[in-house]
Amino acid sequence: MKMIRNLPSANSFGQTSKVSLTVNGTNVEKEVSVRMLLSDFIRHELGLTGTHVGCEHGICGACTVIIDGKSSRSCTLLAVQADGIDLRTIESVANKDGSLHPIQEAFHECHALQCGYCTPGFIMNIVSEFENNEKIDTTDEGIRELIAGNLCRCTGYANIIEAVRDAAEKLQKKR
Amino acid sequence: MSTRSFGTRVKRNVDPKLLKGEGSFIDDLDLPGVLHAAFVRSPFARAKIKSVDTDYARSMDGVMAIYTCDNIGNLDMELPLLIPHDCMNDARTQRTLARDDVYHVGQAVVMVVAINRYLAEDAALMVDVDYEPMDVEVDIEKAILPDAPLVHPTHPGNIAADLTQISGDPESAFARAEHVTKIRVEVERSTAAPMETRSVAAYYDKISGALTVWDGTQAPLTVRGGLASIFEIDEDKVRVIAPDVGGGFGQKVMFPHPDELLVPLAAMELGLPVKYIEDRRENFISSNQERKQIHHIELYATKDGDVIGLKDFFLHDTGAFIPYGIAIAQVASTSIAGPYRIPNIHVQFQAVYTPTVTITPYRGCGRPQACFAIERAMDQLAEELGIDRFEIRRRNLISDDQFPYPREGLIFADGLPVTMDSGQYFKALDLIEEKIDVRNFPKMQEEARSQGKYLGLGLAYYVEGTGLGPYEGGHIKIHPITGKVYVNTGLSGQGQGHDTVFAQIVADQLGVNVEDVILTEGDSGAYDWGVATFASRAAVVSGNAIHKTALIVRKKTIKAAANMLEVDEDQIELRDGHAWVSNSNRSVSLAAVATATNPLRYAFNEAAKAATQFAPASRHDGPALDEGQAPGLEATDYYSPPAATWAYGVHAAIVEVDEITCETKIKKYALVHDCGNMINPTIVEGQVMGGVAQGIAGAMYEKVEFDDDGNISNANFVDFVIPYATEIPKVEMYHLETPTPLNPLGVKGVGEAGCIATAATIASGLTDALREFGNPKFRSTPITPSMIHEVISSSSSG
Numbered sequence: 012m013k014m015i016r017n018l019p020s021a022n023s024f025g026q027t028s029k030v031s032l033t034v035n036g037t038n039v040e041k042e043v044s045v046r047m048l049l050s051d052f053i054r055h056e057l058g059l060t061g062t063h064v065g066c067e068h069g070i071c072g073a074c075t076v077i078i079d080g081k082s083s084r085s086c087t088l089l090a091v092q093a094d095g096i097d098l099r100t101i102e103s104v105a106n107k108d109g110s111l112h113p114i115q116e117a118f119h120e121c122h123a124l125q126c127g128y129c130t131p132g133f134i135m136n137i138v139s140e141f142e143n144n145e146k147i148d149t150t151d152e153g154i155r156e157l158i159a160g161n162l163c164r165c166t167g168y169a170n171i172i173e174a175v176r177d178a179a180e181k182l183q184k185k186r
Numbered sequence: 187m188s189t190r191s192f193g194t195r196v197k198r199n200v201d202p203k204l205l206k207g208e209g210s211f212i213d214d215l216d217l218p219g220v221l222h223a224a225f226v227r228s229p230f231a232r233a234k235i236k237s238v239d240t241d242y243a244r245s246m247d248g249v250m251a252i253y254t255c256d257n258i259g260n261l262d263m264e265l266p267l268l269i270p271h272d273c274m275n276d277a278r279t280q281r282t283l284a285r286d287d288v289y290h291v292g293q294a295v296v297m298v299v300a301i302n303r304y305l306a307e308d309a310a311l312m313v314d315v316d317y318e319p320m321d322v323e324v325d326i327e328k329a330i331l332p333d334a335p336l337v338h339p340t341h342p343g344n345i346a347a348d349l350t351q352i353s354g355d356p357e358s359a360f361a362r363a364e365h366v367t368k369i370r371v372e373v374e375r376s377t378a379a380p381m382e383t384r385s386v387a388a389y390y391d392k393i394s395g396a397l398t399v400w401d402g403t404q405a406p407l408t409v410r411g412g413l414a415s416i417f418e419i420d421e422d423k424v425r426v427i428a429p430d431v432g433g434g435f436g437q438k439v440m441f442p443h444p445d446e447l448l449v450p451l452a453a454m455e456l457g458l459p460v461k462y463i464e465d466r467r468e469n470f471i472s473s474n475q476e477r478k479q480i481h482h483i484e485l486y487a488t489k490d491g492d493v494i495g496l497k498d499f500f501l502h503d504t505g506a507f508i509p510y511g512i513a514i515a516q517v518a519s520t521s522i523a524g525p526y527r528i529p530n531i532h533v534q535f536q537a538v539y540t541p542t543v544t545i546t547p548y549r550g551c552g553r554p555q556a557c558f559a560i561e562r563a564m565d566q567l568a569e570e571l572g573i574d575r576f577e578i579r580r581r582n583l584i585s586d587d588q589f590p591y592p593r594e595g596l597i598f599a600d601g602l603p604v605t606m607d608s609g610q611y612f613k614a615l616d617l618i619e620e621k622i623d624v625r626n627f628p629k630m631q632e633e634a635r636s637q638g639k640y641l642g643l644g645l646a647y648y649v650e651g652t653g654l655g656p657y658e659g660g661h662i663k664i665h666p667i668t669g670k671v672y673v674n675t676g677l678s679g680q681g682q683g684h685d686t687v688f689a690q691i692v693a694d695q696l697g698v699n700v701e702d703v704i705l706t707e708g709d710s711g712a713y714d715w716g717v718a719t720f721a722s723r724a725a726v727v728s729g730n731a732i733h734k735t736a737l738i739v740r741k742k743t744i745k746a747a748a749n750m751l752e753v754d755e756d757q758i759e760l761r762d763g764h765a766w767v768s769n770s771n772r773s774v775s776l777a778a779v780a781t782a783t784n785p786l787r788y789a790f791n792e793a794a795k796a797a798t799q800f801a802p803a804s805r806h807d808g809p810a811l812d813e814g815q816a817p818g819l820e821a822t823d824y825y826s827p828p829a830a831t832w833a834y835g836v837h838a839a840i841v842e843v844d845e846i847t848c849e850t851k852i853k854k855y856a857l858v859h860d861c862g863n864m865i866n867p868t869i870v871e872g873q874v875m876g877g878v879a880q881g882i883a884g885a886m887y888e889k890v891e892f893d894d895d896g897n898i899s900n901a902n903f904v905d906f907v908i909p910y911a912t913e914i915p916k917v918e919m920y921h922l923e924t925p926t927p928l929n930p931l932g933v934k935g936v937g938e939a940g941c942i943a944t945a946a947t948i949a950s951g952l953t954d955a956l957r958e959f960g961n962p963k964f965r966s967t968p969i970t971p972s973m974i975h976e977v978i979s980s981s982s983s984g
Contacts, residue, residue: 046304060214061207063432065381066466070903073381101207115205119197122868125876126681127204128211128381128432155911162903164381164433165681166872167879167940168911 030094034059035103043090050074052090053100061101061131065162072161075132076100082139082160101131104138114138117178118171125165133161137175147179191690192931195868196700198686209430212385212402217459220387221250223449224306224462226296226313227472228288231324231541231896232337233317235286235295243298243312248305250456252313253297253448255285261416261447268441269511273349274537278338279509280544282444288317289337289506290542291897292471294444299452299460324892326501326538327480337506337539346508347537351519353595354530359495363486367567372966373555373945374889375478375503378548379908380680382432383469386446387461388453397424399450402431403708404439405718407676410710412441413450421714428708434680435880436547439720440474440510470901475890476514476548478503481559483522486530491573491581495530498522498559503545504537510546512537513599517651518552520596520604524560525611525647525834526582531593541896547720549880551599553650553942561646561946562965565953575645575950576619583611583647590927598830599721600654606832608924614836614858615647617920621856622838634842641853644839644951648943652833652861652935653726653928657826659715660732662692662739664819666784666793669763669777671696671703675728676716678708682873682937684724687865688732691931695736696743697760698776715824722833722935725865730929731825738821743776746783746819750774776819784817785810831926833934835859837878837943841951845978848971850886850952852915857943860922862934870936871919877940879914885945886968887913 031040034057043052053062053076062085065073069087076085077099104112111119114137124130140157141147147157154175155168163171203209240252255262261282270277284295296313300306321335328334329344337344360366387400397419401409403426410426417424431438445462453460464473479502486495502515515535522533568578584591584606593604627643634641661674673692679685689703696703706712707728716728740760747765748755751772759766764773781793789795811817840854855878864870887907891899900906925932949964956962956974959981964973 044304051303054213058216059207060211061209063211063382064213065383066903068466068902068904071381105206109206111202111205115202118205119201122198122872124201124204124681125683125872126381126431126433127200127209128430130204131207134205151916159910159912162381162908162910164379164435164880164908165876167875167877167917168914169875169916170872172911 028091030091032093032095033097035099045089045091047090048086049088049090049093050085052093053085059100059102063128063131065129070162071129072136073129073132075135075161077135077139080139080142082136101135104134113181114141114178117174121170121174121177123166123170123174129161129163133158133163133171136161141179141182147183149176149179191693191700192865193863194866196686196690196866198683199689199701200683200685211382211430211432212387212400212461213463215387215400215429217387217389217461220459220461221299221301221452221456222303222306223445223452223460224298224303224310225294225468226298226310226315228284228291228293228295230288230317230319231291231322232320233288234320235284235288236316236318238296239314240296243309246305246309246312248301249298249309250301251299251452253283253452255281255283258282258448258451261451265442265509266412267511268509269513271347271511273512274347274508276340277346277508277511278340278539280444280507282447292468292543294472297448299456322541322896324540324542324896326478326503326540329538329540330501330536337541341539344539345536346504346539347512347515349512350532350534351596352532353593356495356497356530356532359530360486360497363494364489365487365571367485367487367563367570368482369563369566369965370480370482371559371562372480373477373558374967375475376548376884376888377470377475377890378435378437379469380433380435380437383464383466384438384443384473385461385463386449387459388450389459390454390457392457395423397450397454399424399426401426401428401446402438403428403441404434404678404680404720405441406678406708407710407714407716408718409441409446410714416447425711427711428678431678431680434719435549436476436551436720437473438680439718440546443473466903467901470890470898470906471543474544474546475505476545476551477555477884479518479555481555483559483563485563485567487567489571491567491571491578493526493528493567493582496523496528498533500535502535502537503540505540505542505544507544508537509544514545514547514552516599518556520593520598521553521556521649521651522560523593524557525584525649527584528582531596542892549877550938550941551721553648553938554881554884554945557646557648557942558946558967561943562949565950576615576624579615579647580612583615585612586610598651600830602829604651605829606649607926607928609832609834609860610922610924611834614834614860614922617858618836618838618856621918621920622840622854627840638845640843640845640955642841642951642953642955644841644947644949644954646943646946646950647836649832649834650722650935650939650942651830652722653827653831654721654723655727655827656717657824658717658728658731659713659822659824660728660735661713661822662732662735662820664696664739664743664776664780666777666780666818669775669780671698673703673705673732674713675707675732676713677719677724677728679719682724683866683869687725687869688729690865691729691733692736695740696776698763702763722937725933726831726929726935727825727827729865729933730931731823733931734825735821735823738823739819742821743779743819746779747774750779750782780819783819825929828928831862831928831934833859833861833936833939835939835943837947839947839951841948841955843952843955843974848974848978850974855915856918858920858922859939860924861936861939862926863923863932864921865933867921873936874919874940875917877938878917878944879909881941881944882914882948883909884941884967885948886970889968
């Protein structure tokens with residue numbers, strides 16, 4: 012897992028406020044600008060650059076992270092709103108030995124990514140859905156609904172749908 | 187070679203890092219002390235700039251520099267015309283920063299550099315620019331009228347270019363025709379909207395005088411050449427790296443957007459790294475777009491549907507500037523006859539300046555517009571002559587034995603005459619007819635009708651000139667320590683999986699695992715000969731260059747291994763990372779062969795001992811390297827295509843319209859395509875599927891909308907409707923593989939294939955579905971529920 016950076020930064024400007032939160036299982040306490048977006052905080056203050064920014068207005072889903080167990084857009088939240096939350100980013104998904112999580116593995120198996128820019132957002136959304144639902148609707152329509160909060164401009168979604176089904180079937184078998 | 191990897195579904199090498207969030211997109215680069223740029227952009231489509239006041243902004247906290255046209259030295263100029271052509275008179279290009287005039291909403295006027303993006307944007311807001319707005323006309327049909335306001339006073343009628351191309355003897359064919367079909371079609375403006383916006387970062391090292399630029403570009407070597415030339419420094423002092431790039435689709439091939447010059451300038455002047463990350467709105471209002479064309483196409487036919495002549499006149503919206511020349515309009519012109527023989531062609535276009543974002547290629551590059559024109563016209567001809575839509579195409583397709591089929595007189599976007607090189611056009615049509623189940627369709631249509639649903643069958647055929655020159659190169663080196671194979675090429679990737687398909691090509695020749703072939707692309711510091719990624723050319727041009735290079739390295743490896751193993755060369759087999767003596771268990775690893783071919787003085791490991799001058803294996807009578815011999819297992823070679831190679835395919839769909847909601851559902855979508863030999867079918871299918879999705883987006887959803895004043899009224903992802911997974915149907919794909927005779931691998935490009943015929947297919951299907959509502963024709967895209975509602979309601983009320 013990528014290490015969280017802890018350096019003073021040019022991004023601490025103007026009025027600031029202290030935030031204290033858990034990031035991928037580690038406690039983080041930082042003084043942040045009250046204007047700073049959560050996505051910028053994650054990427055440039057913590058150095059966790061796997062969370063991407065695609066539209067800055069909550070439509071594309073590239074910046075999706077998991078907050079208190081639920082998938083959330085980090086580009087439409089301020090860093091100060093993150094005080095006290097439990098935050099998980101794409102950097103926390105793979106296994107400790109660096110091997111892929113079953114959802115990541117399924118994306119690899121099914122060629123469900125091309126440029127890879129939107130991919131972390133999809134993965135975080137899917138991880139959250141899998142964790143929060145006993146049973147995943149693996150019909151085409153069910154999966155389309157599941158990923159309907161994320162835009163992908165490369166794949167045309169077909170292989171992402173296959174990957175979600177593949178992962179769901181493997182994970183549900185395990186349970 | 188034990189197993190051949192070319193043609194197999196090898197998984198991508200690049201995936202794991204991207205899946206774990208460990209990619210290196212430009213905004214992910216950790217550049218200590220990096221400064222951030224933000225732009226002041228024109229709020230007017232056309233205006234005079236009366237004054238620019240930066241004093242207050244300059245005094246704000248954190249502001250490091252402010253650039254206007256007055257303090258950027260020789261960058262205060264009109265940017266290069268990248269692709270000149272005689273049919274453009276005094277082509278207009280954008281200035282780096284506006285001087286005196288602005289020509290579209292979003293044009294860069296001032297660049298602010300500050301210690302972070304927030305402060306840079308604050309300061310940009312406080313720059314005071316006084317504009318005097320002028321009249322504008324954004325409608326291309328009105329813009330060419332005599333009294334329309336001019337974008338550039340130099341260009342009467344707003345005509346940027348006017349070109350006529352003629353093949354055969356159209357006049358006599360027109361006179362001979364027994365039937366003429368004439369239609370007007372219109373394709374709307376769209377935008378590539380890559381998920382990663384354009385971005386650039388730069389650092390200048392004063393000690394060495396080296397400028398490093400990270401650019402999310404499809405054309406790193408072009409950027410390198412351009413920067414060196416504009417800044418007047420040696421090419422070798424400029425290193426351009428395209429790291430991971432989050433989609434391009436053509437938008438990132440054009441150079442330079444102003445930021446690509448100004449960010450390096452600021453880095454040189456300020457001595458610190460500087461970066462600019464475009465925001466989504468900026469991507470809409472300042473990064474190049476494509477598609478708007480209006481065609482008037484006429485088909486001249488015999489009574490039994492043999493099209494003997496084609497006349498097309500079209501207007502092409504080029505936006506405020508024409509830096510990429512006529513490439514798009516030229517591709518449309520030369521693709522206008524599609525897969526049909528049509529021996530007599532008269533095609534003319536006029537490129538029209540409008541005070542809008544500049545037009546340069548977006549995936550498809552004129553092909554979707556040409557396909558929409560010819561295919562909607564073929565459907566119309568079929569209807570007028572009472573011939574089935576499949577049959578009218580069958581009567582006109584080029585047959586297998588007619589290849590190579592030249593269209594003399596038509597010059598393609600590579601400056602070479604159009605010749606369709608190979609294909610099985612009839613077979614593809616037969617296959618799609620079977621797969622879309624034409625025979626059962628009327629029954630389905632009738633059944634749906636009884637449930638208040640309207641079904642239609644859509645059909646469209648396309649061709650795609652791919653793999654354009656001038657050339658690309660490949661460099662291959664077998665690493666002496668690990669035996670891994672390092673490959674370089676000059677173009678760059680934006681998700682196409684080059685690292686895997688190029689590795690497959692090399693793995694087959696050198697007998698190594700695909701994972702042990704490591705590609706570096708898009709880094710002028712690693713390899714600096716080549717052009718760029720565009721026109722579905724990477725697999726064709728770099729692929730063949732790398733293949734040719736691999737053959738040389740293979741030969742060197744076999745020769746050296748034969749020497750080491752003391753057998754004849756024809757007894758050597760390369761597999762599993764070793765050179766083997768056939769039918770024996772004697773082998774030597776490629777790492778050892780690579781080490782042994784480099785005469786050494788020092789023994790740094792066991793393998794190296796064998797290569798030192800006193801080791802028995804390296805004993806020789808003369809010098810350690812013979813005259814003309816190079817050390818190591820390494821080679822460079824190039825591939826320069828003799829002409830574009832033409833891929834093709836045919837799409838069919840069954841669409842369903844709900845009479846009440848006017849929603850269109852794609853019930854079934856099938857396609858047949860042929861890109862020659864497939865290096866990796868999984869990656870081919872991914873490319874085609876992504877193209878289809880963008881095609882459907884253009885057919886039914888996406889349109890960059892301008893108000894009368896030239897503002898884009900939907901410059902965001904809420905209002906510019908990019909389909910989610912809920913809008914894109916399952917697509918059935920069928921492959922034909924007709925190898926092209928033009929290159930050693932027999933491959934054709936596939937990057938743009940999927941998007942070309944989609945709009946024509948959907949329009950064809952909707953026309954079929956809604957025939958009883960006054961026989962609407964659907965000759966413009968995107969086809970929205972409002973358009974369908976208009977058709978249904980006006981027909982029922984009338």
